[in-house]
Amino acid sequence: MIKQKSHAVAGLSVLVLISGLSLGMSDVQADKVGENGAGRAAAGLSSTWVEPQLGDLYHPMHVFVRFRAGATPEAIAAVKVRAGVEGVLYTYDIVPGLSLLKVPSGQEERALAILNADPSVMYAERDSYVRALAQETPYGINSVRAPQTWPTSRGDGAIVAVLDTGFAIGHPDLPTPIMMQSFISGQTVQDVNTHGTHCSGTVLGLDNDIGVIGVAPEAQLMIGKVLGDSGSGSDGSVGAGVNWATINGAHVISLSLGGGGFTQAMQDLYYAANEADVLVVAAAGNSNNSNLFYPAAYDTVFGVSAVDSNNNKASFSNYGVYIDIAAPGVNTLSTVPVAAFSFGGNSYSASIMTGSGSGTASGNAVFCGLGGDLSDFPPEVAGNIAVIRRGGGFTFQSKAVNAIDSGAVGVVIVNNTGGDLAGTLNMGLSVPVFGVTQVDGEALIAAGNVLVSMSPSGGYSYGYKSGTSMACPHVAGVAALLIGEFGADNVVAAQVRAAMVATALDLGDPERDDIFGAGLIQADAAMLYLAELVDTRGCPADFDRNGGVDGADVQAFFLAWEGGDHEADVNYDGGIDGRDVDSFFDVWQRGGC
DSSP states (O other), X not given: OEEEEEEEETTEEEEEEEESXXXXXXXXXXXXXXXXXXXXXXXXOOXXXXXXXXXXOEEEEEEEEEXXXXXXXXXXXXXXXXXXOOEEEEEOTTSTTEEEEEOOTTOHHHHHHHHHHSTTEEEXXXXXXXXXXXXXXXXXXTTTTOGGGTTTOSOTXXXXXXXXXXXXXXXXXXOOOSEEEEOSTTOOSBOSSSHHHHHHHHXXXXXXXXXXXXXXXXXXEEEEEOBOTTSEEEHHHHHHHHHHHHHTTOSEEEEOEEOSOOOHHXXXXXXXXXXXXXXXXXXXXXXXXXXXXXXXXXXXXXXXXXXXXXXXXOTTXXXXXXXXXEEEOSSEEEEEEEEEEXXXXXXXXXXXXXXXXXXXXXXXXXXXXTOOSGGGSOGGGTTSEEEEESOTTOOHHHHHHXXXXXXXXXXXXXXXXXXXXXXXXXXXXXXXXXXXXXHHHHHHHHHOSOEEEEEEEEEEEEEEEOSHHXXXXXXXXXXXXXXXXXXXXXXXXXXXXXXXXXXXXXXXXXXXXXXXXXXXXXXXXXXXXXXXXXHHHOOTTOTTOSSOOSHHHHHHHHHHHHTTOGGGOTTOSSSOSHHHHHHHHHHHTTTOO
């Protein structure tokens, strides 16, 4: 599809044809988006969030649909009725015509067939589940050389949107977000999972003499809860967060999540965010394979793999053609909320396992051995708290599921070595599941039939996590440092991305490779690169470099653009296309830099 963009230039009329998306679609939005750009549920719609079980790929009641330009309201209404659509959950303003619809459970394939057969529909697709990407239990701003940039830039002026499991409101080592919104129906933005708070601390933990400091400690934070308390969400909720962050002025979006596969809807959303000059950074995935992993594998998303403290590939990190850059992701220390856990009238530390239920629980402690088989659980565990030792070759998930199947209302897993016990359950569970230290856990076992109290909202602390989820916010933080330093000089997101790639520390095969991408991100080198770039190239609207902005600059730009001259790559994305024209005129029409 072709869109036309006209620029009137001091007596010179220029008509530019740019490949892209049609803009004339406001008449097809069935549900208005609020003033802050966040989609809202249609009136009368019941809560639609359904926690995925192991192996679930798609939400059972959600479908994406994008209507064509010129589709009439009557045609749209008619096909919705035929497809059994119950309402519009979100509209995505940055992609004209795109919405997330609710259909009856079990009827999504029928709805898709009817929608895709209708001439008013561009496409209709399933809404994939996505999940937080943390492993078990961190370190790294020195590796990315952030402190070397702090004398001149700490990210002030840059806005980073962390779209994740929410935020530990009131954590003393994190700034107050400038905006917060939950896109998970029925759940507040409060983070009881820990994942989103951990990622936020890596980006911009405060420099306040306690806890940790983030890569860009003076950047501004936006929080979108796009993953539920269990750590799961869907493309629909993530897309709503991307739409909201883009509309509300985010410079960087950090996505430590992934799953599902390619969809045209999400590609359109990330393309639109990129066109709005937003840098979207995403984790590469933790499966140690080269399969394309989304959203990191979308062309306009900056895909991040993980390395350890010795700059070796993290054992879990994905690799492949979509890897753009590498960052620390093993044993990363950052901010977390902590659980409230007590027994025998005394309080103890505990870690909320990723996938834990968000409710509270109390009951008598019942020891259940290693919990690897239903026979390990005595009848009295029903309605009480299952206490299980770690180990035996059984996963945290299988132990917890066996406990729930036996009627337990809460699960405590006792470490079998020193230190705290955090963990990932790889599914959303209905009851709280906590990990405790070996010392405290053995004391609980020895206490016998003692009253236990569990709550996921107990306070604030710090914890270690590993995963490409932890690598992603390092890159988002470096981008914030660069945007904070050079934003006033009109350094656009594509130039920031190019600087990070051009100056990365090469770790693998010469130049780019599929394990580390361009290499380990280096904040100070990228800063110097952009400083030289600004000094050398100056203002992109003053194309003839004569100190003024006038019609001669337009003529000079189009001569270079039509000739394929690299100077016409004003957005630094490595190509010369219609987006360079947009970037040039966006600055030119403002009278320069």
